[in-house]
Amino acid sequence: GAVVSQHPSWVICKSGTSVKIECRSLDFQATTMFWYRQFPKQSLMLMATSNEGSKATYEQGVEKDKFLINHASLTLSTLTVTSAHPEDSSFYICSGGGAIETQYFGPGTRLLVL
């Protein structure tokens, strides 16, 4: 099946720094990708919808200036956590695909902000 990769798989950073997470579709083109956040033992919460060539759509309560999303090509979406703080520590997952039956999830990126 199709593959979605994320890089890095885990990252540790100091409070106040910015971290970029990449989400790539390896064998398909994704005009739309989704970014989720998952706290330990909790469900995936949709953060934003990333649209190729246009601005991302953010869910209510998600700060767009803090979680910058760029979808510059059909195979790459990036999520940048700006001025990260410990409360931003979480597991970030992206997904992409064509039809809803073919939404493929990435392996996730674990972020730890010290």
Add this chain to the structure above:
Amino acid sequence: GENVEQHPSTLSVQEGDSAVIKCTYSDSASNYFPWYKQELGKGPQLIIDIRSNVGEKKDQRIAVTLNKTAKHFSLHITETQPEDSAVYFCAAIRERLGNQFYFGTGTSLTVIP
């Protein structure tokens, strides 16, 4: 928006027994209901799905049933094996609204050998 509830939050079964996980949704316009299996430290993997025009779907040991009137759907795993141990998430999606996935709260399934 859509609200998906999932029960139970944890489930332990003996190997070989069946496991059932139930989800309810709020948006009657939702028309696609996938189930995902997530292993520790990994992203979710689709295991089975069902559309609103179908009442039941089966794939080997896994089946999903949907009751549109009651707005609930269930995952059934028969002859459970230790490798079935994982966290399972249901989701409800309304097509034509950006295909946004609204996930249930997850069920941690443990199959005891």
